[in-house]
Amino acid sequence: MNLISKTSPSVGASQARPDALNKVMGHEKFAADYYGPRHLWAGVRRAGIPHGRLISVSTEAAKQVPGVKKILTHKDVNGSNRQGVIQKDQPVLVDDRIRHCGDALALVIAETSQALETALALISFEYEALPGIFTTAEAFQYGAPLIHPTHPGGNCLLSGQLVSGKGLEAFEACDAIVELTIDLPRQEHAYLETECGEAVYEKGELSIVVSTQTPFRDRAETAQAIGISPEKLRIIAPYCGGGFGGKDGITVQSLLGLAAMACPDVPIKMMWSREESFLAGPKRHAASLHYRLGAKQNGVFHALEVRADFDTGPYDHLGGAVLGLALEHAGGPYRIPHAAIQGKAVYTNNTIGGAFRGFGVPQVAAAMEQAVDLMAEKLSLSPLDIRMKNAVQKGDKIPSGTTLKTSTGIRECLARLKAHPLYREADAWKKKAPAHMLRGSGMACALHGMGYGPFVPDTAIAKLELTKQGRFKIYFGVVDMGQGNGVTFLQMAGDLLNQNYENLELVLPDTGLTLPCGSASASRSTYTFGNALIQAVETMKTRLTQRAADSLMVGDGDEFCFIPGHLRHLPTGREFPLAQLAALLGPEERITISRYRALASKETVTQDTALQMHGIPHTVFSYTAHLAHVEIDTLTGGITVCNYTAVTDCGRLINPDLYQQQMQGGIAQGLGYALYEDFITDKGRLLTANLSTYIIPGALDIPPMALSSVDLQENTGPFGMKGVGEICIDPVLPAVANAVADACGGGRCRQWPLTCERMLEILTIPVCPPGADMNRSLI
Amino acid sequence: MKLSFTLNHNALTLETEPDRRVIDLLREDLGLTGTKEACGEGECGACTIRVNKELRLACLMIAAQIEGCSIETIEGLAGPDQALHPVQEAFVQAGAVQCGFCTPGMVMAVTDLLEAIPDPDETQIRKALSGNLCRCTGYQKIMDAAQLAAKKENKCLP
Ligand code: FES
Numbered sequence: 001m002n003l004i005s006k007t008s009p010s011v012g013a014s015q016a017r018p019d020a021l022n023k024v025m026g027h028e029k030f031a032a033d034y035y036g037p038r039h040l041w042a043g044v045r046r047a048g049i050p051h052g053r054l055i056s057v058s059t060e061a062a063k064q065v066p067g068v069k070k071i072l073t074h075k076d077v078n079g080s081n082r083q084g085v086i087q088k089d090q091p092v093l094v095d096d097r098i099r100h101c102g103d104a105l106a107l108v109i110a111e112t113s114q115a116l117e118t119a120l121a122l123i124s125f126e127y128e129a130l131p132g133i134f135t136t137a138e139a140f141q142y143g144a145p146l147i148h149p150t151h152p153g154g155n156c157l158l159s160g161q162l163v164s165g166k167g168l169e170a171f172e173a174c175d176a177i178v179e180l181t182i183d184l185p186r187q188e189h190a191y192l193e194t195e196c197g198e199a200v201y202e203k204g205e206l207s208i209v210v211s212t213q214t215p216f217r218d219r220a221e222t223a224q225a226i227g228i229s230p231e232k233l234r235i236i237a238p239y240c241g242g243g244f245g246g247k248d249g250i251t252v253q254s255l256l257g258l259a260a261m262a263c264p265d266v267p268i269k270m271m272w273s274r275e276e277s278f279l280a281g282p283k284r285h286a287a288s289l290h291y292r293l294g295a296k297q298n299g300v301f302h303a304l305e306v307r308a309d310f311d312t313g314p315y316d317h318l319g320g321a322v323l324g325l326a327l328e329h330a331g332g333p334y335r336i337p338h339a340a341i342q343g344k345a346v347y348t349n350n351t352i353g354g355a356f357r358g359f360g361v362p363q364v365a366a367a368m369e370q371a372v373d374l375m376a377e378k379l380s381l382s383p384l385d386i387r388m389k390n391a392v393q394k395g396d397k398i399p400s401g402t403t404l405k406t407s408t409g410i411r412e413c414l415a416r417l418k419a420h421p422l423y424r425e426a427d428a429w430k431k432k433a434p435a436h437m438l439r440g441s442g443m444a445c446a447l448h449g450m451g452y453g454p455f456v457p458d459t460a461i462a463k464l465e466l467t468k469q470g471r472f473k474i475y476f477g478v479v480d481m482g483q484g485n486g487v488t489f490l491q492m493a494g495d496l497l498n499q500n501y502e503n504l505e506l507v508l509p510d511t512g513l514t515l516p517c518g519s520a521s522a523s524r525s526t527y528t529f530g531n532a533l534i535q536a537v538e539t540m541k542t543r544l545t546q547r548a549a550d551s552l553m554v555g556d557g558d559e560f561c562f563i564p565g566h567l568r569h570l571p572t573g574r575e576f577p578l579a580q581l582a583a584l585l586g587p588e589e590r591i592t593i594s595r596y597r598a599l600a601s602k603e604t605v606t607q608d609t610a611l612q613m614h615g616i617p618h619t620v621f622s623y624t625a626h627l628a629h630v631e632i633d634t635l636t637g638g639i640t641v642c643n644y645t646a647v648t649d650c651g652r653l654i655n656p657d658l659y660q661q662q663m664q665g666g667i668a669q670g671l672g673y674a675l676y677e678d679f680i681t682d683k684g685r686l687l688t689a690n691l692s693t694y695i696i697p698g699a700l701d702i703p704p705m706a707l708s709s710v711d712l713q714e715n716t717g718p719f720g721m722k723g724v725g726e727i728c729i730d731p732v733l734p735a736v737a738n739a740v741a742d743a744c745g746g747g748r749c750r751q752w753p754l755t756c757e758r759m760l761e762i763l764t765i766p767v768c769p770p771g772a773d774m775n776r777s778l779i
Numbered sequence: 780m781k782l783s784f785t786l787n788h789n790a791l792t793l794e795t796e797p798d799r800r801v802i803d804l805l806r807e808d809l810g811l812t813g814t815k816e817a818c819g820e821g822e823c824g825a826c827t828i829r830v831n832k833e834l835r836l837a838c839l840m841i842a843a844q845i846e847g848c849s850i851e852t853i854e855g856l857a858g859p860d861q862a863l864h865p866v867q868e869a870f871v872q873a874g875a876v877q878c879g880f881c882t883p884g885m886v887m888a889v890t891d892l893l894e895a896i897p898d899p900d901e902t903q904i905r906k907a908l909s910g911n912l913c914r915c916t917g918y919q920k921i922m923d924a925a926q927l928a929a930k931k932e933n934k935c936l937p
Pocket residue numbers: 815816817818819820821822823824825826827836837838839
């Protein structure tokens with residue numbers, strides 16, 4: 001079928017991703033689909049208690065189960081037995097202390113999944129229970145147990161403060177002040193492919209096929225944790241069945257490695273159940289935010305105070321970096337000359353807080369954008385006008401102190417939104433509310449920085465090969481977890497080389513074949529690798545045309561142009577097949593490699609080296625403005641989002657369809673965050689342990705979405721693009737919050753998500769729902 | 780037990796435990812990994828197959844239940860020369876596939892819908908998809924794909 005192969009890739013066009021063909025046929029092999037011959041199953045006994053000192057693990061009974069091959073505990077780990085992206089504070093198998101219910105105590109390898117389950121249930125352990133910490137406030141109470149007794153910050157993983165202008169003092173010069181406190185829940189990624197993989201250890205070499213966002217970092221981390229040299233460890237990352245940040249860090253890798261090394265020469269498979277994924281995987285951080293925003297009478301923002309507490313769970317994971325990004329983005333895309341922004345990421349015995357699409361920004365945007373609406377109301381300005389009045393442009397500083405040095409399109413987004421029918425016709429639509437229904441319209445904005453920030457080099461290495469058959473192979477090391485970066489690389493290379501899809505091939509991330517490219521995260525996949533790839537393509541083009549000129553004994557390389565499968569010599573019209581040219585070149589000559597390192601900011605916005613190390617400040621930002629229309633059923637408290645629109649500045653679109661996909665998916669996740677997804681725990685134990693109690697949006701819950709882009713050129717981006725993978729989710733919750741407040745006379749909820757029950761409460765106690773007494777105007 | 784059934788139009792007899800989950804039978808024993816498991820308890824629809832032309836969840840069925848039945852999985856949907864089924868084609872063209880892990884189940888659900896209602900409206904499509912979770916797409920392009928597939932099947936489109 002020629003749905004794709006004969007078309008020519010072109011940047012800027014909506015083109016289907018070639019992997020979709022295999023995916024619709026059920027042929028694409030995800031990590032979950034690897035079943036090696038005579039494979040064994042590996043699984044983990046988890047603690048089920050939130051905090052305790054481990055005394056011993058008893059595996060005798062489990063060993064007697066027929067079909068059980070091996071049972072490992074921490075005593076069998078030869079490496080550091082510690083993993084973690086920034087701080088290595090998480091044990092692979094617990095050796096001293098249990099810090100949350102999902103901690104792994106023992107690893108069982110068995111012939112069948114049934115034998116595995118039976119054995120896991122028979123493992124018991126002795127422990128001394130320790131009091132647990134389940135809120136950030138408890139972590140600082142006098143006499144609170146220390147979750148990591150050697151951590152210099154006590155129960156505080158990281159705290160930091162960004163002060164600009166006169167800081168808090170500036171509130172004295174404000175004509176109007178509003179204040180808001182909200183508590184946000186954890187959010188579960190709920191990717192459809194749970195954490196899984198297959199490993200085999202043969203002749204001293206370990207190879208792991210895994211559902212991951214970070215194959216190269218996995219290699220280093222796993223090698224150290226389990227005691228194998230990195231050269232002996234190969235990580236293979238097929239198309240990933242959803243990641244969203246939850247696979248940005250080790251999940252099954254070290255466990256699988258240990259299992260494989262204990263049972264060499266056979267493939268070992270591990271697949272977390274949905275419950276295990278909920279229990280052991282990271283979550284979006286639960287957060288408490290306190291905001292105070294001050295403005296002049298004319299609506300110009302003057303001062304901002306932010307206090308943000310993030311519950312980071314028992315391990316660092318990426319909690320410090322999440323806090324850093326949250327602080328940098330706390331003031332949104334606005335000019336506010338004076339700000340005091342402080343925050344903490346706090347250790348608790350809850351589930352692990354980690355990376356999740358948005359990376360701290362959805363939390364701060366939730367509070368900031370509601371504060372903006374409160375201020376608009378107080379000063380009788382429209383929500384759009386007050387945003388436009390304060391929106392940043394290039395050269396401005398955002399409240400954290402970061403100077404915006406690259407394309408800055410929030411004003412364009414707002415202007416476009418203002419012209420949108422959903423905005424212009426909002427009042428008419430609201431007036432037509434049926435009986436018992438309230439209607440409201442609300443907006444919210446966000447900005448989102450791309451990449452790792454100034455400290456960790458943000459690099460990708462592209463490799464391009466002209467095969468002997470005259471086709472081009474793109475070796476990319478940055479995982480495609482569904483965002484579609486793979487097809488954008490084909491579009492870029494195909495466009496520059498003027499080749500059809502049938503002449504192009506992708507080699508998926510594999511530490512044995514591709515080169516380090518960093519993680520598929522931080523809205524950087526397409527940007528960073530794309531820049532590296534363009535360079536590799538240009539080098540290839542020059543080399544091939546020059547070699548063609550040499551072998552045809554004609555003038556120079558620039559007399560040639562690429563056509564599908566061939567080079568054409570322009571002066572004579574002669575065609576030179578790429579396969580023929582490839583035959584003239586040695587294997588090294590047929591390969592080009594190029595490394596790109598993203599621009600790092602040279603600006604210092606804080607003297608706090610810990611914050612700098614955690615990624616502040618960024619240089620390239622995307623921007624977005626969202627608008628939601630909601631309808632509230634006053635009898636049931638049910639909220640329906642009827643329409644949704646968003647305008648985004650993410651540079652030039654490489655593939656408009658993919659832009660739509662990212663936006664739609666991000667908005668859907670954001671609506672889940674706002675309305676349904678309540679990850680409830682009780683003393684560290686999950687009360688919403690699976691998809692029947694933790695409700696993610698289904699097809700009936702998502703409104704039609706109208707999305708557009710302002711299509712500004714970002715000069716540092718490949719073909720002018722910027723990342724869109726995260727900004728799509730950042731302002732969804734506050735857009736809903738503002739729409740709900742608009743519908744019901746200013747009622748706002750403190751504890752999110754805004755379930756029907758909470759909505760009913762707001763409706764019965766208008767304007768001042770329980771706990772919302774802080775959400776008010778002060779002057 | 781000895782189990783006989785038809786799998787994607789081919790008759791098959793094999794030896795298995797009567798309580799083997801159909802999803803394990805398909806994926807692990809028969810190598811048909813197109814049918815996905817994402818919850819194992821009937822919540823997500825990733826394991827959707829058809830049994831005697833009716834949608835079923837392979838994670839909730841055991842081998843003994845499919846004795847003598849006709850089973851269709853995602854792998855059986857394309858034509859003999861791997862020509863895509865119109866629904867599959869529509870998913871590719873409409874951009875309804877992101878990570879692709881929900882896709883086989885979604886394609887099965889839409890195929891089944893269009894056989895029952897050749898020209899469904901938006902609500903009918905949303906309802907038909909309500910048993911299938913997707914965490915990537917926000918469902919809009921899956922809706923588009925269903926509508927496009929309906930047009931293709933009704934020959935309104937080439
Ligand atoms: S795996 Fe069968 S419904 Fe989820």
